Amino acid sequence: MATDIDTLKRDNAQYLWHPMAHPQAMRNARPDIIAKGQGCWVWDIDGHKLLDGVAGLWSSNLGHSCKPVRDAIVAQLDELPFFNTFRGTTHPRAIELSTQLVALMRPDGVAAVMFGNGGSDSVEAALKLSRQFHKLRGDKDRSKFIALRQGYHGVHFGGMSVNGNTNFRRNYEPLLPGCFHIDSPWLYRNAYTQDEAELGRIVAQQLDREITFQGADTVAAFIAEPIQGAGGLIVPPANFWPLVRAVCDKHGVLLIADEVVTGFGRTGQMFGTRLWGVQADLWCLAKGISSGYVPLGATAIGQKVAAVFDADSSAAGQITHGYTYSAHPVAAAAAIATLKVLVDEDIPGHVARVGPAFQQRLRALVQRHDFVGDVRGHGLMLGIEMVADQASRAPLPKTSDIPARVARAAYERGLMVRVSGPNLILSPPLVITTAELDFLCDALEAAFAQVADEIARVK
Ligand SMILES: Cc1ncc(COP(=O)(O)O)c(C=O)c1O
Structure with a gap:
């Protein structure tokens, strides 16, 4: 029998610690x-x-x-509720979803994908793969990350360290060393200008200067959201991402697009980077990928990054990262059905x-x-x-x-x-x-x- 309403409200306050909330506040506030x-x-x-x-x-x-997503989940539960994708093992939904996601992102230059359980996982994988990419190329000192103030990249130690809002960091410091921040290209609040194009140039120049200051040979990647979401819906000037792409290329720094929010249609484009006409090197995906029906995250790997792994035959190219539930069959089934509705409709x-x-x-x-x-x-x-x-x-x-x-x-x-x-x-x-x-x-x-x-x- 279902628990009665008063008991649920009381037990919520007593036993459930909510993300991003003080446990005590939950006892006082109406859930x-x-x-x-x-x-x-x-x-x-x-x-x-x-x-x-x-x-x-x-x-x-x-x-x-959404009936197609619901039906795909139910069918998958009947067929195979779970199996892992470690090393030599896989299952049909993992293969189908990877193939379809790469096809969907072919115009963006994506070559392969790997999976996790949500946005924070997708960021962690992107940060780790970008370091490994440089190590494989012999650039062993390229370990630092640069990000935007007001950015949000989840709560794992890597993502938290590149977050541009100290709220999410203070209680868990010290964080990952080697993470640096530049200003957000935020027209409403910035110290420089009210001219959009000028602001785009100024912040892109900041990135250029920060990379040079750190030593380009020590910087692995720049990570940013195509539109900053949790940090307050900051839409960058139209010239910002193309300029950032050019700065990253000039210094051999990888560009990670955190599309956890902007991916899969939210901006009116399938991916936020398409708004700006820019291809990233790695993409962080989650949320809308399975329309929230089952937790799923993905990191999409661009051709430049994939080519370096493909060319390597040493142990250094092995991906020593992944989760028990990477490409969980039920989540993969939900995502396949989601992608079909997104495209067909x-x-x-x-x-x-x-x-x-x-x-x-x-x-x-x-x-x-x-x-x-x-x-x-x-x-x-x-x-x-x-x-x-x-x-x-x-x-x-x-x-x-x-x-x-x-x-x-x-x-x-x-x-x-x-x-x-x-x-x-x-x-x-x-x-x-x-x-x-x-x-x-x-x-x-x-x-x-x-x-x-x-x-x-x-x-
Ligand atoms: C841009 C961005 N990256 C990463 C994350 C973290 O995702 P998750 O909460 O699924 O770990 C979020 C969550 O809102 C996000 O908005």
């Missing part, structure tokens, strides 16, 4: 226990129906009841069609409320930054409860959004209809208006 999902909607345990404005967590891109095309109106409508919040500083994003990823003062762009104090209040007001109107620092982050399922997007915008506008009223009343 949102999500109990059911259908299409772009979820229901909490109290029966409250919500539009899923976060796609689980940038993941449930095909919604919560041209989901990136749908995002490209509905994204601009969605972005434009919510950008108007800046005109309406002086505590909204900036609304930015691309496709179906959007961030709303709240500020203490719109004119001076003074940041919201860390203690401000305004973002949480807006999120709660939205929740009460049937919309789930995510708070990240001073930002509300929206990343609905990619299959969302225009009617559902209208509902999302109506609910969010009403939530902002409610909090604006409350603020005005206490002034």
Whole structure:
């Protein structure tokens, strides 16, 4: 028999430590226990129906009841629930998924893939493979990594060390040595310019100077998200990635694109790097790869990197990395079905069609409320930054409860959004209809208006 609601709420506070939360806070705060999902909607345990404005967590891109993905999972459970892919062992779904993913990424110059269980795994593999690539080429000192401030690359020691937000690092220091950060190409908050192209040039030059300062022969890779997600939805200037590619090439540094959020259609392109017309050397993939149905991460390996491994016949070229559940058959089956729906139904095309109106409508919040500083994003990823003062762009104090209040007001109107620092982050399922997007915008506008009223009343 299912556990009753009060017991679930009590046990959640007692026994479950939530990611990114203080265990004590979970005892005091009301948990949102999500109990059911259908299409772009979820229901909490109290029966409250919500539009899923976060796609689980940038993941449930095909919604919560995609029959082909569900059927593929069930069929796989009947056929082979698990076997490993270590060394000489493999299984049909692992082979089929690798073949299909490489075919999908052929225009990006991808030659092979390896699998893990999520985004953090995919980053770890990319960092490790980039060091091994240089060692194989005889560049034994190339071990350092450079990344962007505000970047987010997961929580393993490597990814955490390249994260550009100290929040995720302080409690677990000391970290991996040899990780350095340059400024984010963030138009709304930077010390240099309000001209996009100039900003792109300035930050790319910073990368150039940092590599030179470190000694190019000590730098393995530069890692960045094509659009920075968790760090506050920072869309770089259009010239940034092409310039970064050129800087990396000039210094023999590998370029790792962390596409955990931007991959598989979220930006209106199948991959975020395609927005910028750039090929990376390694790609980190997760979330939308299996539409969140089963945990899966992948690291895609570009031809340049693969060629060096292919040419090696020594023990140094062996991949001494991988997990029990790398290419788990059920996850692989879910991903194969996901890729088919993404391609057959041209989901990136749908995002490209509905994204601009969605972005434009919510950008108007800046005109309406002086505590909204900036609304930015691309496709179906959007961030709303709240500020203490719109004119001076003074940041919201860390203690401000305004973002949480807006999120709660939205929740009460049937919309789930995510708070990240001073930002509300929206990343609905990619299959969302225009009617559902209208509902999302109506609910969010009403939530902002409610909090604006409350603020005005206490002034
Ligand atoms: C860009 C990026 N990289 C890596 C990760 C880590 O993924 P996971 O939480 O699946 O380990 C995330 C998670 O949100 C992410 O946004």
